[in-house]
């Protein structure tokens with residue numbers, strides 16, 4: 001009788017080891033051809049919910065102001081082009097980002113200084129914190145700034161800053177260059193002259209476009225609002241009136257968004273901004289959305305709880321709420337908050353979501 005010879009069947013462990021080794025060999029071979037298996041990374045590239053590296057964080061103005069003032073002795077605005085201290089998200093050091101899509105910095109311009117004229121593809125906003133009487137010139141129009149003013153510089157608009165007052169002026173700069181750089185679409189240009197020639201009267205843009213009427217022939221430019229400076233003096237009374245009328249959202253307080261009067265849309269395609277007033281005793285309901293948001297306390301004080309972390313804020317403090325983190329505002333004595341996010345960009349791409 002013939003005896004059948006049989007190889008010993010592989011154990012389960014051996015089989016798995018062999019398969020793993022064969023697969024790894026395959027991955028190594030395809031890597032040499034600049035390819036990789038999607039199934040190894042699927043869970044981290046198509047996540048079930050938003051994943052952010054950005055952390056909730058607050059920059060207190062007491063710290064920020066003294067350090068920015070110190071920088072005034074180190075370098076001139078002209079030498080620096082822009083004397084700005086970057087507000088770096090603690091999780092994104094070295095990347096010049098407050099959130100993954102927004103840059104934030106505190107800029108200072110001292111009396112008689114000029115920050116020279118230039119332009120760039122990145123759009124910018126300024127929210128004025130301190131000082132009185134410095135100006136931003138945008139596309140041939142000078143706008144003198146006061147605390148709480150919201151000034152925009154759209155994509156490729158020539159701009160420069162000067163301070164003809166006797167006090168330093170500080171403002172929050174927010175730019176969309178992380179978005180522009182994500183697309184690798186950045187251009188910038190310096191001008192020969194430090195200042196641009198101003199051909200329009202100061203304040204024309206707000207006078208023409210900021211009163212519920214539009215001059216004949218106003219172009220509907222979706223990429224930028226024709227208003228350069230949305231002054232606090234005109235915006236604050238609106239939210240105050242909303243409060244009196246009881247138009248107070250349970251999460252966001254009495255809030256307006258800054259709009260392009262020619263389109264009704266956002267002031268810039270990449271960034272949207274809001275001003276909110278909270279009544280005394282305000283305990284906001286929790287909220288989250290996919291746009292990471294930079295807030296500035298304009299008046300009063302309070303706290304914002306983000307994913308269990310409590311951020312305390314007082315005037316001119318800047319804080320960040322990362323995307324999709326649930327947050328909730330408290331303002332025992334009432335407060336005013338400015339905020340800015342990439343919501344228009346997300347909406348244009350059809351990816352923005354919120355959860356009440």
Ligand SMILES: [Fe+2]
Nearest residue numbers: 118120124159
């Ligand atoms: Fe600039």
